[in-house]
Amino acid sequence: MSSLTQGRETTLEEMLALREERAARQRQMLAESGCASLVCLSLNMAGPVKRHFLADALFEEGRRQTADVLTALGAVLDERVTDRPAGQTAFFAVDQPAELVKVRMTALEDQGGASRLWDIDVLRPDGTKVSRGDVGQEGRRCFLCTQPAALCARSRAHSVEELKAYTDRLLLDWYVARQAGRIGAAAQRALLYEVSVTPKPGLVDRNNSGAHRDMDFFTFLDSTCALGGYFRACARWGLTHPETPARQVLAELQTLGMCAEGEMYRATGGVNTHKGAIFSLGILCAAAGMLAAAGQAPSDDALGALAGEIAAPALGGLGAGAETAGQAAFRAHGLTGARGEAASGFRREREELTALRALLAEGRSLNDALALVLLRLIARAEDTNIVKRRGRERLDQVHREAEELLAGEGPSWEDLLRLDESFIREGLSPGGCADLLAVVCFFFFWEEQEKAGA
Numbered sequence: 001m002s003s004l005t006q007g008r009e010t011t012l013e014e015m016l017a018l019r020e021e022r023a024a025r026q027r028q029m030l031a032e033s034g035c036a037s038l039v040c041l042s043l044n045m046a047g048p049v050k051r052h053f054l055a056d057a058l059f060e061e062g063r064r065q066t067a068d069v070l071t072a073l074g075a076v077l078d079e080r081v082t083d084r085p086a087g088q089t090a091f092f093a094v095d096q097p098a099e100l101v102k103v104r105m106t107a108l109e110d111q112g113g114a115s116r117l118w119d120i121d122v123l124r125p126d127g128t129k130v131s132r133g134d135v136g137q138e139g140r141r142c143f144l145c146t147q148p149a150a151l152c153a154r155s156r157a158h159s160v161e162e163l164k165a166y167t168d169r170l171l172l173d174w175y176v177a178r179q180a181g182r183i184g185a186a187a188q189r190a191l192l193y194e195v196s197v198t199p200k201p202g203l204v205d206r207n208n209s210g211a212h213r214d215m216d217f218f219t220f221l222d223s224t225c226a227l228g229g230y231f232r233a234c235a236r237w238g239l240t241h242p243e244t245p246a247r248q249v250l251a252e253l254q255t256l257g258m259c260a261e262g263e264m265y266r267a268t269g270g271v272n273t274h275k276g277a278i279f280s281l282g283i284l285c286a287a288a289g290m291l292a293a294a295g296q297a298p299s300d301d302a303l304g305a306l307a308g309e310i311a312a313p314a315l316g317g318l319g320a321g322a323e324t325a326g327q328a329a330f331r332a333h334g335l336t337g338a339r340g341e342a343a344s345g346f347r348r349e350r351e352e353l354t355a356l357r358a359l360l361a362e363g364r365s366l367n368d369a370l371a372l373v374l375l376r377l378i379a380r381a382e383d384t385n386i387v388k389r390r391g392r393e394r395l396d397q398v399h400r401e402a403e404e405l406l407a408g409e410g411p412s413w414e415d416l417l418r419l420d421e422s423f424i425r426e427g428l429s430p431g432g433c434a435d436l437l438a439v440v441c442f443f444f445f446w447e448e449q450e451k452a453g454a
Contacts, residue, residue, distance in 0.1 A: 004175065004295050005168045007052035010086045015050075018086040025082065029093050030125060033077050037098035037130075038123040039105060041066050041090040045117070046163035050087045053295045054171040061178075062108070062118045063090045069104050070094055098122050102130040106137050114174035116143065117167060143167070176239045179292040182449060184232035186288075187281045188224055190441035191274065194434060195220040197370045199416045201378065202423030203434050210420070211429040215271050223274050226267035230260035234282045238289025246309035249286055253310075257282055276338050276435035279314075283307050283342055284442055298450035300350050300443045308345030315343050328388065335392075337384040338432060341439075349439045352376055356440060371416060374437045378402040383432035390428055398430070 022040065030038055041062055045055055063081065070076045070092055078093040094101055105120040122130045132139050142152040143166050152158060195217060198205040209216045233256050244252065260278045265271070287306040296302060315336060341348060352373050359369035379402035386395045405411040405419065423429070 002168075004053040004293075005049075005055075005171060007049045007055075008085070009048040010050045014084070014086040018084050018089075021082065021084070022089055025080070025089075025091055026123060027127065029078060029080070029091055030123065030127060033093035035077050035093035036096055036125065037094045037101045039066065039070065039090075039092040039094055039101060040121040040123065041092075042087055042119050043117050044119050044167075045087070046167050047160050049164075051085060054175055056088065058114055058117060058171060058174065059088045059090075062115070062120075065108055066090065066092065066105070066120065069108065070096075070101070073101075073104070075101070098124045098130045099135050102132075102135050103137070106132060106135070109140070113177075114170045116140075117170065175292075176236060179239055179289065180232045180236040183235035183285050183288045183292070183446065184228055186445040186449060187231035187285055187442055188228050189445050190281065190438045191220070191224040191227070191277060193366070193370065193441045193445075194438040195224070197367055197374065197437070199371065199413075199420045200374055200434065201416065201419040202426075202429045203431065207420075208424070211424050211427045215268070215273055219268050219271055220273050222267045223264050223271075226263045227260055227274060227278065230256060230263065230278065231281060231285045234285035235289040235292075238286035238291075239293045240289075242290045242293035244290075246306060247313055249290075249310045250283070250313050253282055253286055274435075276432060277438050280338060280342055280346075280435060280439050281442055283310050284346075284439065284446075286310065288446055298447045300353060300447055303443070303446070304345035304347065304350050308343055308347075311339065311342030314339040328384075332387075332392070335382045335384055335387065337382055338435060340382070341436060346439055346443070348377070348381060349436055350443065352436075352440045353443045356444060370437065370441070372406075372410065373440055374433060375402050375406060375411065375416070377433040377436050377440075378430050379406060381433050381436055383430045385429060385431040390426070394428070398428070 022042075026038060026040060029035070041059075043050075043055055043059055043062075067076070067079065067090075073094075073096050075094045075096040076092055077095050078091075080091045082089045082091075102122040105122055109115055109118050109120055124130060140149045141147065142149045142157070144158050144162060145152065147157070195204060196206060198207050200210065203210040204212055204215060204217055204220055206217060234253060237252065237256070238249075241249075241252070257278050260282070261275060264274055264278070284303065284307050287303055287310055290306060291298075291302060336343070355376060356369055356373050359372055360366065364372070379399055383395060383398075386398055401419070405415055411419075
């Protein structure tokens with residue numbers, strides 16, 4: 001990940017030009033806006049490299065947080081951003097007293113970690129800066145020791161190399177924690193949306209427990225909450241081991257998966273709600289982390305391809321024993337189930353992602369669009385859970401029934417409810433398709449949030 005902190009060295013002329021431009025912009029905005037205070041956000045970057053991937057990402061995070069706080073105060077009159085080789089600067093003309101604003105801004109700077117790199121000045125209408133001492137706050141401390149930062153800066157107590165190594169570590173730690181949290185949140189969101197889609201034939205939803213007697217909607221909520229740490233851990237593993245050959249990753253993730261299953265069973269009282277999702281979403285979280293470590297732009301194709309490489313070794317274990325429904329289905333019918341879906345790079349799920357976007361573009365609600373995507377999966381996926389409960393022939397019949405409903409203008413709400421009632425009477429649960437719907441949701445939410453920078 002060191003490439004994320006690499007960039008072109010900034011010249012002295014560029015730094016001086018930025019300083020002059022910043023001062024001129026401050027004077028201009030104070031004069032034009034008639035504001036009660038002016039906020040100026042920049043980064044403290046040690047060394048000659050002032051711009052790189054992580055510096056720009058941290059600046060944008062600081063700009064968002066600053067804007068959120070000032071907007072909550074109802075105070076922003078104007079916001080402008082300058083983007084120069086020597087650094088980025090955000091300016092906010094604010095309709096609140098400078099001392100009050102300074103208290104809020106020091107709280108942002110003092111969050112810990114990489115927020116220490118934010119330098120947020122607050123100016124009064126006459127252009128003078130509000131110091132921390134003016135609002136009863138202690139001055140900022142040195143990055144590397146407990147001395148006041150100003151004292152260490154004047155005495156040059158630490159080398160540029162030491163300071164740069166420290167700030168690079170801050171940035172990398174911040175990025176790993178941020179991305180792992182975002183990827184993990186996308187996985188949890190996928191599970192929450194999957195269980196919430198209603199109606200889902202034979203499956204737990206907001207209407208009923210489907211063909212299940214040992215679980216309900218709240219069982220799935222408990223399980224999803226318990227799995228958040230696992231998803232973040234998989235993403236963190238990918239972020240911190242991006243150079244690991246893809247075919248070795250699955251073996252590294254297995255221990256995390258075992259722990260996650262234990263957390264699931266403790267949360268649900270021994271009920272298997274998400275074992276398939278632990279496998280599929282764990283792989284996707286690790287793959288998303290590996291892509292993020294390279295600073296790669298979000299792409300469902302790139303994510304699917306890497307996930308497929310990671311999952312490929314799982315196919316080798318299908319013929320060993322019959323410990324799972326998937327292994328039994330492979331031995332009896334040659335069905336590869338969830339392992340095959342993952343090893344394919346989730347090709348089918350990425351196709352359904354395209355269908356989901358098309359349905360949403362038609363004006364469908366997310367619930368209704370996902371319900372149709374689920375029906376499409378029921379019509380085409382090799383759901384080994386159906387095979388386990390009712391055999392291979394019944395799976396083929398389910399495929400035909402679902403395809404018939406999809407023909408023409410597609411199923412009505414009543415059609416889905418009738419299919420749900422039919423599956424419940426028969427005790428038929430397409431649980432494998434539910435896991436695949438969660439995969440579709442993960443792709444959708446992951447790319448959505450990455451592009452939005454949320």
